[in-house]
Amino acid sequence: DAGVIQSPRHEVTEMGQEVTLRCKPISGHNSLFWYRQTMMRGLELLIYFNNNVPIDDSGMPEDRFSAKMPNASFSTLKIQPSEPRDSAVYFCASSLPGLAGYNEQFFGPGTRLTVL
Amino acid sequence: AQSVTQLDSHVSVSEGTPVLLRCNYSSSYSPSLFWYVQHPNKGLQLLLKYTSAATLVKGINGFEAEFKKSETSFHLTKPSAHMSDAAEYFCVVSSSGTYKYIFGTGTRLKVLA
Numbered sequence: 771d772a773g774v775i776q777s778p779r780h781e782v783t784e785m786g787q788e789v790t791l792r793c794k795p796i797s798g799h800n801s802l803f804w805y806r807q808t809m810m811r812g813l814e815l816l817i818y819f820n821n822n823v824p825i826d827d828s829g830m831p832e833d834r835f836s837a838k839m840p841n842a843s844f845s846t847l848k849i850q851p852s853e854p855r856d857s858a859v860y861f862c863a864s865s866l867p868g869l870a871g872y873n874e875q876f877f878g879p880g881t882r883l884t885v886l
Numbered sequence: 887a888q889s890v891t892q893l894d895s896h897v898s899v900s901e902g903t904p905v906l907l908r909c910n911y912s913s914s915y916s917p918s919l920f921w922y923v924q925h926p927n928k929g930l931q932l933l934l935k936y937t938s939a940a941t942l943v944k945g946i947n948g949f950e951a952e953f954k955k956s957e958t959s960f961h962l963t964k965p966s967a968h969m970s971d972a973a974e975y976f977c978v979v980s981s982s983g984t985y986k987y988i989f990g991t992g993t994r995l996k997v998l999a
Binding site for chain 2 (some may be wrong): 774801803812815818820825826858861863864872874875876877878880882
């Protein structure tokens with residue numbers, strides 16, 4: 771299996787621009803997570819999907835952030851408009867169906883976002 | 887409520903010497919515990935997991951961890967460090983019925999030649 775795939779790996783944009791990050795989970799995994807990693811705050815859960823449905827978006831910082839999962843093999847995280855404080859590494863992770871909490875999450879390589 | 891504390895933010899060891907990365911957890915329910923490794927500019931990779939089976943868990947690359955309920959600890963060890971072990975290590979707690987991972991703040995391991 772190719773693992774969790776994220777694109778782009780690096781994104782540099784200017785403040786105010788729209789940014790779209792993409793994720794392809796591992797085939798057969800029904801849970802998908804978006805995380806943000808910064809030096810100051812560590813790893814933060816932004817949103818959790820189960821069977822393509824958003825279950826918990828309480829970690830989404832504000833209305834500028836939105837996430838979709840139109841099907842089992844694709845998800846996007848969009849920031850519009852972007853701000854310099856959004857600069858971070860964004861990770862997507864997926865996990866198998868089953869008893870929640872028991873199954874490990876598999877992480878993608880991340881997207882390093884820089885907003886100038 | 888759940889929480890996890892990684893007791894050392896940085897650990898330095900010489901190549902060939904043992905590694906000990908410490909993790910304490912708090913959980914109201916039977917926990918699942920994980921150790922992940924993150925190499926520079928990479929994603930997180932699972933080293934090992936504990937989910938209420940054997941208390942001594944063996945993982946990849948020679949790492950192992952022991953679940954000690956009485957001490958609420960899940961320390962990560964390796965008998966002999968290799969240069970390639972230099973990375974950041976995260977201890978994670980979760981529990982049955984919840985999807986949420988609670989991450990520790992990470993321990994950066996440095997291996998000296």
